Amino acid sequence: MTTAPSRNGPRRRWPSPRTTAWGFLAPVVVYLVAFYLYPLLRNLDLSLRDYTVRSFVRDDAAFVGLDNYARVVTSAAFAPALWNTLVFTALSLVFQYGIGLALAVFFHQHFRLSVSLRALFLVPWLLPLIVSASTWSWMLNSESGVVNSVLTAFGADPVNWLTSPRYSLLAVLVANVWIGIPFNLVLLYSGLRNIPPQLHEAAALDGAGGWQRFWRITMPLLRPVSAITLLLGLVYTLKVFDIIWIMTQGGPGNSSTTLATWSYELGFGSLLPRFGPAAAVGNLLIIIALFFGVIHILVQRRQEAA
Amino acid sequence: MNTRRRWWKTAVGIVLTALMLFPVYWMVNVSLTPRDRMRQTPPDWFPTSPTFEGYAAVLREQLPALGTSLLIGVCTAVLTVVVAAPAGFALAKLSPLGGGPLHFVLVIAQMIPSIIMAMGFYSVYLTVGGLDTWWGLVIADSTLAVPFGVLVFTAFMSAVPDEIIQAARIDGAGLWRTFRSVVLPASRNAVVTVSLFAFLWAWSDFVFANTLNGSGDVRPITLGIYRYIGNNDQDWNAIMATAVVASVPAAVLLVVAQRYVAAGVTAGAVKD
Numbered sequence: 001m002t003t004a005p006s007r008n009g010p011r012r013r014w015p016s017p018r019t020t021a022w023g024f025l026a027p028v029v030v031y032l033v034a035f036y037l038y039p040l041l042r043n044l045d046l047s048l049r050d051y052t053v054r055s056f057v058r059d060d061a062a063f064v065g066l067d068n069y070a071r072v073v074t075s076a077a078f079a080p081a082l083w084n085t086l087v088f089t090a091l092s093l094v095f096q097y098g099i100g101l102a103l104a105v106f107f108h109q110h111f112r113l114s115v116s117l118r119a120l121f122l123v124p125w126l127l128p129l130i131v132s133a134s135t136w137s138w139m140l141n142s143e144s145g146v147v148n149s150v151l152t153a154f155g156a157d158p159v160n161w162l163t164s165p166r167y168s169l170l171a172v173l174v175a176n177v178w179i180g181i182p183f184n185l186v187l188l189y190s191g192l193r194n195i196p197p198q199l200h201e202a203a204a205l206d207g208a209g210g211w212q213r214f215w216r217i218t219m220p221l222l223r224p225v226s227a228i229t230l231l232l233g234l235v236y237t238l239k240v241f242d243i244i245w246i247m248t249q250g251g252p253g254n255s256s257t258t259l260a261t262w263s264y265e266l267g268f269g270s271l272l273p274r275f276g277p278a279a280a281v282g283n284l285l286i287i288i289a290l291f292f293g294v295i296h297i298l299v300q301r302r303q304e305a306a
Numbered sequence: 307m308n309t310r311r312r313w314w315k316t317a318v319g320i321v322l323t324a325l326m327l328f329p330v331y332w333m334v335n336v337s338l339t340p341r342d343r344m345r346q347t348p349p350d351w352f353p354t355s356p357t358f359e360g361y362a363a364v365l366r367e368q369l370p371a372l373g374t375s376l377l378i379g380v381c382t383a384v385l386t387v388v389v390a391a392p393a394g395f396a397l398a399k400l401s402p403l404g405g406g407p408l409h410f411v412l413v414i415a416q417m418i419p420s421i422i423m424a425m426g427f428y429s430v431y432l433t434v435g436g437l438d439t440w441w442g443l444v445i446a447d448s449t450l451a452v453p454f455g456v457l458v459f460t461a462f463m464s465a466v467p468d469e470i471i472q473a474a475r476i477d478g479a480g481l482w483r484t485f486r487s488v489v490l491p492a493s494r495n496a497v498v499t500v501s502l503f504a505f506l507w508a509w510s511d512f513v514f515a516n517t518l519n520g521s522g523d524v525r526p527i528t529l530g531i532y533r534y535i536g537n538n539d540q541d542w543n544a545i546m547a548t549a550v551v552a553s554v555p556a557a558v559l560l561v562v563a564q565r566y567v568a569a570g571v572t573a574g575a576v577k578d
Contacts, residue, residue, distance in 0.1 A: 020481055021402030028393035028456060029408075035449055036415055039426025046429055057432070103322070111315035117323045119564050123330055126556035126567070128510035130528045131549040134535055135333045138542050146332060149348040178329065239419040242512050246532070264421050267428075268517060275425070282422035293417040297410065 040286075047279035056275060068280040077254055077262060081281075084169055085258040088176070088244075089237045093230055095177040100184025100229075101222075105214070107185070108192045118189070125182035133246035136175040137162065140247075162248050165255035172244045172256050179243070180236075184229055191225030192218070224303045231296035238289045259285045333553075337361070337546035344542055360547025368548055371530040374440060375509050378526060379555075381444040382508035383501040386451045390500060394459020394493075395485050399471060409460070412453040423449055424517040431518060438522025446514040451504035462496035463489055499566040502559055509555050527552045 022029075047068050055061035072078060107118045124132060139146050140161035148158035161171040195218065203213050219226075241260040244250060250257035250265060257265070259281055267278030336344075337360050338353035397405050427446050428437070436442035466489055474484040490497070512528040519525060525533075531552060534545045559567060 019403075021396040021400035021405075024392040024396035024400065024481075024485070025402060025408065027389045028452065031389050031452060032411065032415065035445055035452075036418075036423075039423055039430050040418070041426075042429040043422060043426040046425065056429075059433070106315075106319070106322070109315060111312045111319065113316050114319060117319045119560065120323050121326055122560060122564075122567060123327060123556070126506065126560060127330075127553050128512070128528055128556070130510075130512045130531050131333070131553050132329070134531060134545055134549055135329050137535070138336060138546070139329060139332055144345045144347065144349060146349055153348070178326075181326070235417045239417075239421075241419070241421050246512070246535070260419055260421055263425075267425055268520075275429070279422075279425055282419070282425055285419055286422055289417050289419060290414060293414055297413055 043279050043282060046275050047283050049276055051275040056273075061276075064276070068276040069284070072277050072280045072284070075277075077257065080254050081257045081259050081262045084254075084256060085238065085260075088169060088173060088240070088256075088258055089234060091173055092176050092180060092237045092240075093233050095173075096180035096184045096233060097188075097226070097230060099177070100181050101188050101226075103181070103185045104188035104192055105218070107189060118185070121185055122182045124179050129179070129242035130246055132179055133175060133243045136171075136178075136243075137247050140171050140174075163252060165252050168248045168252060168256040172247050175243050175247065176237070176240055180233065183236075184233065187225060187229045187232075188222065191222050191229075194225075195221045227299050228296070228303075231292060231299060234292050235289050235296065238285065238292075259288075330553075333546050333549055336542055337550045339543060341541065341543050357543065360541075360543040360545075361551070363541075363544040364547050364551050368527060368530045368551070371525050371527045372551070374524055375526040375528070375552075378440055378443050378447060379505040379509040381441075382447045382451065383504040385444060385448045386455045386504040387497060387501055389448075389452055390455030391459050391490060391493075391497065392485065393456045394463050394496070395489055397456065397460040398463035399466070399468075399489070400481075409457075412456050415449075415453040416457075420450065420513045421517075424513050427514070428517055436518070438519050438524055440524050442518055443511070443514055443524070443526070444508070446518055447508035447511050448504065450507045450511065451500070455500040455504065458500050459493065459496050462493045462499075466492045495566065498563065502563055502566055506555060506559060509552075 048063060048065060049055075049061040050064045050067070051061045103121065107114050138144075140148075142148060142158060142160045142163060145161070147161070152158055159167055161167050199217050199221075200213055203217055208216065239260065240258070241264060244256055244258060244261050245264065248256045249269070250261040254262075263278050263281035263285060265278075266274045266281060335350070335353055338356035338358070339350055340355065340357040340359070343350055343355075396402050397409060402408075423446070427442075431437045431442055436445070470488055470492065471484055474488045479487065509526075510528065511526070512532065515526050515529050516532065519529070527548065531545060531548050534541065534548060
């Protein structure tokens, strides 16, 4: 670092910042290689071998190529897991975004206490997932849950939220939407703040009503932020594991199994771990997430260029 | 007329917030409900005869787990800042060769599901002996925060004026000196934001803990809750009391550092 030859004295301490910059980047590069790349490569290796508990410990499993992937994709559990992942992700996004946007518009009106109340809306996002998931589990409990107690008070039949295959996906969906609303609210609110208020004032002078202003001004100008919010939400929702695992473990049957919980169940859910197929499902999930992740980055780049 | 409408909005806002926070209220309510009143219908809507048995159980059984979580959270925050801050400086101010691709890699890294990382770590730790250790969890948990940390540091440090850096340079400070004595103090907010989130995510982690430390004695508080749920008698009074205690860092964070929280949410996603 100090050996770089230089004619003008004091500059010697700054030999070409573009190269010395790598001194500052070295820790994170080493970190990424050791703690991201290496585990992921091990995971890839797992998915290409035929592991049993014994061969896992002795590290001598046979190489089987794409057998695990073929087995996973043709398994009877694959279609339901993929379908549940799609439904869970799509409905989570629709409700998180819709409710988040409505709340952002509401809080954007600046009334008394609006700042403090908006801050309180962050709470679900900050709580440990196991706290949220266990609270919702108890609230949705068939016999003693407060939700069923309210339902019966209004004359409806109690619902087996977590123990009936018809409702289990809905139950975890409700909890996940609750957790995701704050994220959408914060991002969309910051987007609303960047819309010049003069536009609304001008439109109001021209006689546009609130509803019309929302659809003609707010929504089009919010499109870039909406795109980023939805794409990030999509990638995050594909990752969701904790809530489903804690509330239903993907059950009953596989009625609330997603690719994430299925992968975990194969690898760690039973006394007979199947690491090969588990890693294969995990890698399929990575491919799906990265596909949308790259779209997200491209959208963001284009917005920054514009 | 105008002020009356605003009051009306405040009222609606309070109702909406109350609805949103109802599960949090319910958690506290159940944590104070005695065991014999737990399964009655309808449930007690208010803790009319509160019990502190659940909290006593937390003190009796979960103190080591709370200590483990605290240790892991603090170490994760330190590790994250140490790795991420210099990288943020380089990306923000030194325009290194390959900085663009590195930025891309960091954004992508954030999107990898942690169960998949957990499986990879399990396989690695089995060979190097990292299972059921506190440092194993620190490393695994830090993967949740390091890419985010670099992005936040880059965003904040880009805002440090070039003139300050030039001035340090004229005064004869080397790059490292400039980073430590000028840029880092000027980005104190970034240090606070990154360490808060790194701590909170490590404190809240369930996936890595359950996968990598599932069987040993080094159990964080999230596993303490999970064990309670797995028990046959499912003592919800104790479960919810532990959940309340486990939520304390999040509550403290929101009260003490609210503006950093909002900064953290947006910094990872959109650049202003």
